[in-house]
Amino acid sequence: MTAWALDEARxxxxxxxATVVVLLTAAVGATALLAGARFGLLLxxxxxxxIALEGLRFGFAGPWRAQILRREPxxxxxxxxxxxxxxxxxxxxxxxxxGELVGAxxxxxxxxxxxxxxxxxxxQLVLGCGSGTLVNAGSGNAVSAxxxxxxxxxxxxxxxxxxxxxxxxxxxxxxxxxxxxxTGGLIATLAALAAVALFVLARAAPENRRLPRRLWIAAxxxxxxxxxxxxxxxxxxxxxxxxxxWAAKGAQALGADLSGSAFWSAPGAVERVRRSIxxxxxxxxxxxxIAGAFAVAVWRGGLGADRARLPATAxxAxxxxxxxxxxxxxxxxxxNVGAYFSGISTGSLHGWAWFAAAFAGxxxxxxxxxxxxxxxxx
Amino acid sequence: xxxSRRPVAGAVLALLALLLLLDIAGGATPNPYRAxxxxxxxxGQAASGGHCAAVPGR
Numbered sequence: 001m002t003a004w005a006l007d008e009a010r011x012x013x014x015x016x017x018a019t020v021v022v023l024l025t026a027a028v029g030a031t032a033l034l035a036g037a038r039f040g041l042l043l044x045x046x047x048x049x050x051i052a053l054e055g056l057r058f059g060f061a062g063p064w065r066a067q068i069l070r071r072e073p074x075x076x077x078x079x080x081x082x083x084x085x086x087x088x089x090x091x092x093x094x095x096x097x098x099g100e101l102v103g104a105x106x107x108x109x110x111x112x113x114x115x116x117x118x119x120x121x122x123x124q125l126v127l128g129c130g131s132g133t134l135v136n137a138g139s140g141n142a143v144s145a146x147x148x149x150x151x152x153x154x155x156x157x158x159x160x161x162x163x164x165x166x167x168x169x170x171x172x173x174x175x176x177x178x179x180x181x182x183t184g185g186l187i188a189t190l191a192a193l194a195a196v197a198l199f200v201l202a203r204a205a206p207e208n209r210r211l212p213r214r215l216w217i218a219a220x221x222x223x224x225x226x227x228x229x230x231x232x233x234x235x236x237x238x239x240x241x242x243x244x245x246w247a248a249k250g251a252q253a254l255g256a257d258l259s260g261s262a263f264w265s266a267p268g269a270v271e272r273v274r275r276s277i278x279x280x281x282x283x284x285x286x287x288x289x290i291a292g293a294f295a296v297a298v299w300r301g302g303l304g305a306d307r308a309r310l311p312a313t314a315x316x317a318x319x320x321x322x323x324x325x326x327x328x329x330x331x332x333x334x335x336n337v338g339a340y341f342s343g344i345s346t347g348s349l350h351g352w353a354w355f356a357a358a359f360a361g362x363x364x365x366x367x368x369x370x371x372x373x374x375x376x377x378x
Numbered sequence: 379x380x381x382s383r384r385p386v387a388g389a390v391l392a393l394l395a396l397l398l399l400l401d402i403a404g405g406a407t408p409n410p411y412r413a414x415x416x417x418x419x420x421x422g423q424a425a426s427g428g429h430c431a432a433v434p435g436r
Contacts (some may be wrong), residue, residue: 036413056388099424104431137390140383145390163434234418234425241428246397253404262434272428276406277398279413287394294387303384329430338430348431 020295027291035278041232042281046288046293048225049237053135054293058082058130058218060336064120064362072208073200078215079341084193085223086184086345090230095182095345103346104236106333108353109170115158116339120358122321122328123336124365125374130239130335133322134286138293140303146315147322148243154326155244156251163262165331176347185347192352193344196363226341234282236342239289240329242282247272312375332357334378 020032024047032040052058063075094101106112123129128136128144133151136144158165176185201209229237248264258264266272275282297303329335333350334343340358343351369375415421 032410034410035408036410037416038414038418039408039417041416085422093419097419100418100421100423102429104429106431106433138387140385140387140390142383142386145386148390166433232417233427234421234423235427235429236431238429238431240430241387241432245428248408249401249404255401266434268426269428276408277401282429288393290390294391297383297387303387304382333433334430335384343431351430 015298018301020298022291024168024291031278031284032237032373035276038232039278039284042229042284043288045225045229045232046285047292048228048288049222049285050135050138050272050289050292050294051296052218052292053289054139054223054296055299056214056218056221058215058222059132059135060340061123061127061132061362065124065127065366067200068363068366070208071200071204073197073204074208074211074215076106076200076210077197078219080193080197081211081216082219082223083341083345084190085220086226086230086341086348087189087193090236090346091177091186091189093230095177100229100234102235103175103348104238104334104338104342104351105175105346105348106339106343106350107170107171107173108350109166110168111165111331112170112333112350113353113357115165115328116354116357117361118328119325119332120361121365121368122325122361123358124362124370125321125369126318126325127369127374128326130329130337131289132336133325134289135293138290139297140294143284143310143314143318146207147318147325150319152243152247152320153327154323154328155240156247156326158327158330159241159248159263160258160261161245162330174349176349178347187346189347200368201208206265209271221350226345228286230280232256236338236346237285238282238334238338239286240282240326240335240338242280242284242286244325244330245272245278245280249277311373317374319373326332 028040028044031043046068058078059075060079063079066072067076094103126143126147133144133148137148176189179185180188226237248258252258263269272280333339338352339351343354414423418425
């Protein structure tokens with residue numbers, strides 16, 4: 001097929017590629033001018049995440065599903081590779097610049113583990129995790145677009161009640177650097193990542209043991225962007241906080257009193273609810289992820305593609321799953337990004353606990369998904 | 379029933395734009411003259427952004 005024929009075959013999106021590039025460039029420039037250069041750069045980093053995740057089909061929920069159902073480990077190994085690449089730089093950077101740079105460190109607890117299990121289950125129902133829901137919504141996936149606002153409300157509510165959930169039982173925060181020192185912690189983290197990768201590769205069929213070139217590039221791109229996020233923002237890549245903040249702003253605008261929540265009445269949270277979204281780190285990268293995925297969809301002509309027909313039960317399940325993903329990810333101190341990716345790559349034990357609990361939840365989720373009508377019908 | 383992804387993606391972007399407009403209308407106007415340095419690394423300032431791993435009271 002000729003290039004002309006390909007262009008003719010591409011469904012019309014109403015926006016040209018050039019228009020999208022101009023609009024996104026203008027958005028980054030306007031954010032830098034209105035809020036400051038750091039915030040413009042964070043929006044640009046978010047765009048990079050969206051483009052890398054959607055453009056190179058690097059995800060979290062899908063690869064876990066492939067591993068559980070078919071023992072295809074390529075996507076999961078690519079995640080572990082990206083986490084290891086970030087850890088290589090993040091461990092020494094955080095150790096040498098305490099205060100300026102912080103890790104995604106949180107305690108392991110009863111609610112943390114339960115929250116990760118529920119999140120893993122629900123992310124298999126909608127086939128989109130924290131970042132995946134943003135990416136899918138930006139590229140026009142109706143299930144994720146429906147789940148996203150419920151995700152935000154759930155994140156707000158989960159944070160509102162977080163103090164009570166922590167009271168059920170929580171251990172002190174444990175980090176690899178705290179246990180073994182920065183170098184020893186990095187070696188232990190890399191060894192654990194390698195052990196998991198070797199385990200899943202050993203269980204795979206020989207023809208499934210190679211990573212496609214696309215995933216090598218994606219892992220490097222996502223790791224590079226995550227490191228850039230760390231050195232620009234001073235904190236690792238996250239998703240859930242920003243979504244909860246949007247709902248908190250909405251709740252306050254509607255007259256809700258947030259003073260009853262230990263989380264939302266803390267001075268830092270009060271200040272962030274008051275300040276512009278354009279100065280919130282995770283809000284900016286979240287917006288960038290959605291817009292970046294949209295740009296890739298326009299670039300590919302993918303917005304004209306048909307989507308699957310789903311029964312009413314599937315839409316109800318998507319909304320409930322979105323709400324539960326938001327709520328549970330706050331109890332779990334993060335989603336696949338803030339806890340699993342950023343927690344492990346900065347040495348937090350809760351990242352590993354999240355991985356184990358969420359994977360167990362995913363094993364149940366992949367079996368529930370067809371029962372709720374979410375597999376679609378032609 | 380909607381069959382294309384275009385209206386869904388358009389609605390998501392429209393909601394994002396509405397969120398930003400309501401934020402600004404609510405008085406949350408950023409001040410670029412009080413913006414932090416471009417990079418947190420080397421800034422000498424403590425990280426102060428919100429993150430999902432943060433415990434209540436941070």
